Amino acid sequence: MIRLRRKNTVWLTVLGLVIAFALLAGNITLPVQLALLGVFGVAVLASMVQLGRERESLIQALRRAPVRQRVSAQAREATERAKGHNGYLVSGLTMLDVGLIALQSSSEGMAMRRARTVSKDDDGARPFITLNVEPEEADRNALVRFEILNHYGEQVYVHEMKAYLRDGEMSLMADHHLPLAGNRGIGGTGDWDLRVFIDGNLAAIHNFTLAPGLSDRTRRLSSQYEDSEPETVFDIIDEVQQDVSPSLQDLLQQQSRPPARNPAADSSSDGASRRIGTSTRRRR
Numbered sequence: 281m282i283r284l285r286r287k288n289t290v291w292l293t294v295l296g297l298v299i300a301f302a303l304l305a306g307n308i309t310l311p312v313q314l315a316l317l318g319v320f321g322v323a324v325l326a327s328m329v330q331l332g333r334e335r336e337s338l339i340q341a342l343r344r345a346p347v348r349q350r351v352s353a354q355a356r357e358a359t360e361r362a363k364g365h366n367g368y369l370v371s372g373l374t375m376l377d378v379g380l381i382a383l384q385s386s387s388e389g390m391a392m393r394r395a396r397t398v399s400k401d402d403d404g405a406r407p408f409i410t411l412n413v414e415p416e417e418a419d420r421n422a423l424v425r426f427e428i429l430n431h432y433g434e435q436v437y438v439h440e441m442k443a444y445l446r447d448g449e450m451s452l453m454a455d456h457h458l459p460l461a462g463n464r465g466i467g468g469t470g471d472w473d474l475r476v477f478i479d480g481n482l483a484a485i486h487n488f489t490l491a492p493g494l495s496d497r498t499r500r501l502s503s504q505y506e507d508s509e510p511e512t513v514f515d516i517i518d519e520v521q522q523d524v525s526p527s528l529q530d531l532l533q534q535q536s537r538p539p540a541r542n543p544a545a546d547s548s549s550d551g552a553s554r555r556i557g558t559s560t561r562r563r564r
């Protein structure tokens with residue numbers, strides 16, 4: 281693939297400015313103007329084409345075959361997605377791995393794990409990459425940029441760092457992490473993207489999932505339960521005093537008691553008996 285090498289952009293800019301000033305001067309004939317434009321075009325093509333690389337392509341392919349075998353599935357997927365967005369890596373760099381390190385504190389200390397699914401229960405997430413650096417790209421500083429985009433495509437994390445590239449395999453981890461637990465700026469869940477730029481070139485697009493935390497799940501379940509619970513209606517009934525039926529023991533006690541005597545009944549019965557006695561004596 282034909283690419284513009286970044287180290288040639290400076291002198292191309294200077295050459296373009298000089299030619300532009302010469303053309304704007306107006307004292308140059310048309311053939312000279314065409315010649316200057318041709319020189320600039322040749323300079324641009326020479327900067328984009330890497331001369332002498334075609335002879336070494338087969339040797340480089342054979343030499344990098346063991347390196348490609350060490351490329352993880354996540355890195356292969358991320359680089360292919362980057363190529364779909366016009367991203368690329370220079371020929372001397374190979375993306376071996378890319379991902380996130382989730383951080384979670386507990387009573388036993390800080391726990392770190394590689395994860396493609398993080399949640400708001402984690403304290404944070406820190407991106408990392410692993411590169412294989414060829415000798416022609418070694419011994420220089422590279423600008424590495426990490427970006428994290430949420431499910432709306434909005435940037436929620438941006439971190440740039442300078443890394444000194446050394447020959448061979450090297451891992452680079454961001455100096456700062458994306459806070460998750462207690463971060464009110466992070467809402468919702470879904471598929472997020474981690475984008476990695478090296479020297480301004482999009483090198484990898486790694487997708488991961490943000491899952492709800494335990495508190496979010498509990499709140500969601502409680503709201504669903506409250507919505508689905510039917511309304512309960514209570515009937516208020518006034519308490520009415522009712523007669524209590526006597527027990528068997530009370531009934532037996534009432535039967536064993538002698539009946540109460542009525543004085544008026546006794547007096548009437550005594551008078552009747554006296555009248556009966558008087559009438560009997562008169563008949564005799």
